[in-house]
Amino acid sequence: MNPTDSHSSPDISMIASPVPSKFAQFYALTKPRVVQLIVFCALIGMVLAVPGVPSWTEVQLALIACAGIWLVAGAAAAFNCLVEQGIDARMKRTSWRATAQGQISNPLTLSFSAGLCIAGSAILYIWVNPLTMWLTFATFVGYAVVYTVVLKPMTPQNIVIGGASGAMPPVLGWAAMTGAVSPEALILFLIIFLWTPPHFWALALYRVEDYRKAGLPMLPVTHGNEFTRLQVFLYTLVLFPACLMPFVFKMSGWLYLVAAVVLSIAFSWYGWRLWRNYSDALARKTFRFSLIHLSVLFAALLLDHYLI
DSSP: OOOOOTTSOOOHHHHHSOOOOHHHHHHHHTOHHHHHHHHHHHHHHHHHHSOSSOOHHHHHHHHHHHHHHHHHHHHHHHHHHHHTHHHHHHSTTTTTSTTTTTSSOHHHHHHHHHHHHHHHHHHHHHHTOHHHHHHHHHHHHIIIIIIIIIITTTOTTHHHHHHHHHTOHHHHHHHHHHSSOOHHHHHHHHHHHHHHHHHHHHHHHHTHHHHHHHTOOOHHHHHOHHHHHHHHHHHHHHHHHHHHHHHHTTSSOHHHHHHHHHHHHHHHHHHHHHHHSOOHHHHHHHHHHHHHHHHHHHHHHHHHHTTO
């Protein structure tokens, strides 16, 4: 859209796109869509940890735990926006963030992040249990500090190593309901851990110029498009048997197995096509399907839990 000259009427784009309210800006810093998926995965862990239909007391505990986890996850997201404001400003998909545009000051963003983290941690410690609080806080540190500050600017394997933090929500949910971490929770952790690289690298493939301009050593930047495509495909193959583990270990029944097989075949098919015949459009479709894969997989696990 061409700008108008000094004698014309006000820029229509300025009228159509007013600056968001402060509440909207702060809310956006918590990356609500990402946090919703985090809380959903944590909720799956909570439900699976409770045999049969939960009691009202267990429902209340789960709701409180979800609130605490949401607050700490939002705090980590806001801290990420603070640390990466310079990078965000150079990347098309993140340049709109209030921190990248200087609409929210650094001290205010830091205070906002700290406030959310303290509030969420207090809720988990007082009304859930100390183990869940410490695990959630460790996840905050793993994502906000270890991944964002250390790994992301240093190694193309950042998303693999840092993916451990993103895979923690089901473990947090399980700990919230049982006060312990069981092998079943670790199976859920493994699924998300192996799902993260093909999910994120599909995005990085069609956003490679953004990452190159930002100076981040993402895999497509350091090792090229073809190598990254191969890694996406190989990870979908490794993820396939991991998705079958809930059935093998009798956490689920045939409904989940059918869903896991269909979804995993489809994800592997996307990975194969991406490797053999790349296009940005296909990379976008693969990224979008990865979100469907995880969401439907866990939804099937949730539904199956009440049918077996």
